[in-house]
Amino acid sequence: MNTIATYYAQPYLKSLEAKVLAITEEGVVLDRTICYPEGGGQSGDRGSIGGCPLLDTIKDEQKHIFHKVQEPTFSVGDTVSIDLDWEHRYHYMQMHTAQHIASGILFSRFGIGTVSVHQGEKALTIETDTANIDETLCYQLEDAVNKAVVEAHPVSYEVHTQKEAEALPLRRTIKVKGDGIRLVVIEGIDTIACGGLHTENTREVGLFQYTAQEKIRGHVRLVFSVGQKALEDIRENRSVVMKLSALFSAPKENLAAVAEVALRQAVLDKSLLQRKGQRLAEVMLEALVTKAEKIEGIPVVLWKVIDDLDFKQIAQVFALYPDLALCAAKEEEGRLLWLVGLSGKASSLFDFPKERAALLTSFQGKGGGRPPLWQGMGMGEAADFLDSFRRLLE
Ligand SMILES: [Zn+2]
CATH class of the missing domain: 2.40.30.130 (Elongation Factor Tu (Ef-tu); domain 3)
Structure with missing residues (x-):
């Protein structure tokens, strides 16, 4: 067949x-x-x-x-x-051609070898044999490839026997065996054994863009975009820059500096907000403890949390009290958040592992923890959860 x-x-x-x-x-x-x-x-x-x-x-x-x-x-x-699907196929032909031009120039002009290559949906990557490559060199390479594109070098093929092919001064050893070795010749640029498909002239690559480099197996892997995808990539970048410029009300050239200042400010604001939240939680728990019902001399606090406090902050202020029974509950985005804390002598009032099912089942509650603190989620109303906890203390 x-x-x-x-x-x-x-x-x-x-x-x-x-x-x-x-x-x-x-x-x-x-x-x-x-x-x-x-x-x-x-x-x-x-x-x-x-x-x-x-x-x-x-x-x-x-x-x-x-x-x-x-x-x-x-x-x-x-x-x-x-x-x-011609768009797909043609892009691969363009990438294959561009890859040979780039690998050829990397080798002949910069003495950098190609270890492996990959053509993806959007990007062409070349794994080099070099540990570090300066960005300047990458842009020189980009310029040289685009020059070769504009110069319109013809691309042709030669078929050789293994012996003939091995005698040629190729930049890479031939990986395939047997006679009928297919060489792709980009006139004046590169000759290499390749079984892929290429454009018939370098002109058809259209546009070659260096986009990134990354480290792989101790080598630099260069990333490029080619043809229409290169153009799309440039347009995408432009659109991102324009959106960010509008968001930060800053021109392109100031964008990085303005964004850095904004990020630094956001970190400061967040830390200030956290400190304020912590202080608020402290004050609120203090007030609740003062007027709390006492069982066997231990304050029992039932806290329906309606403020913008998170449970991490509540857990932190709970830790300030040596003997306290605390049950906190909050309704948030249709869910019930709960927390039970039993410090010091309060552990004798309520055995959480034992009462867990009795407390959580009717709220489809889930969660965990270890003495003296447990927390989790469920469904239902915060007030009902606090009532359930209080009833279980009797
Ligand atoms: Zn090829």
Whole structure:
């Protein structure tokens, strides 16, 4: 069941009629195809076959090509039309071409080798053999690649025997074995063994943009965007800058400084707010303890929290009292938040682990903790929760 693949001879063919040879678990097998199967860092082609969505194209170890068609409505023997998702395919052709230009220039001009490459939906990455790369060099590379794009170098192919290919001064050793080694030649820039698809001229890369670098396995991995995706990336960045400029009422050049000041202020405000909240919690608990009912001389505080206090603050002020029975409850966003604290002698008034079910079940309560403090969530009214706690003390 061999498929005649036409993507090398006619990489620009967007549709083709083919005969269905088999429909298997692995996918649909056709007598001929324009669909490039996933491999060498290039994703498999997508589009449609016989009007059904083509999700991916793969090949097995024996290089049989399988088309991953979603719910095929055609049968073996039918003639179907293959239609490529051209935007997807063309972007990969542009990225492949751009990658060879970039790796070629990195090697010839900067002495930096390429360890591995990956073409993603939005980004092209090149893992270099170098531990540190200055940003200046990345921009020199970006300029040099864009210059090569504008200079419109033709891209062609040579097929060599293994022996011939190995004798050539290539920047990287050939990974594939056997004769019929396919070299992609970007005139005046780079020659490398590659089984991927490329544009026929560097001009078609359109635009090449350096976007980031990251560390991987002790090497620098450079990240780029190519063609229309590079343009979209620039537009997205522009839109983000404009939104931030409007938010901070600052021009682009002052944006980072203004944002830094605002962030620093926010940290100060937050800490001030926390201190004030803490103080408020202290004062409120003090007042509640003063007028609290005492059982066996121990104050029992039932606190329906209506203020903007969080339970972390309440837990902190609870810790200031050596002997206190505290039950706090708060309704927030349709939920019930509860806290039970039993410090010192108060632990003899209420055995939380034992009474837990009696207290929580009717509120669908969940939560946990350890002596002297437990907290969690539930459903229901804060006042009812406090009543339940009080009744269990009797
Ligand atoms: Zn390639």
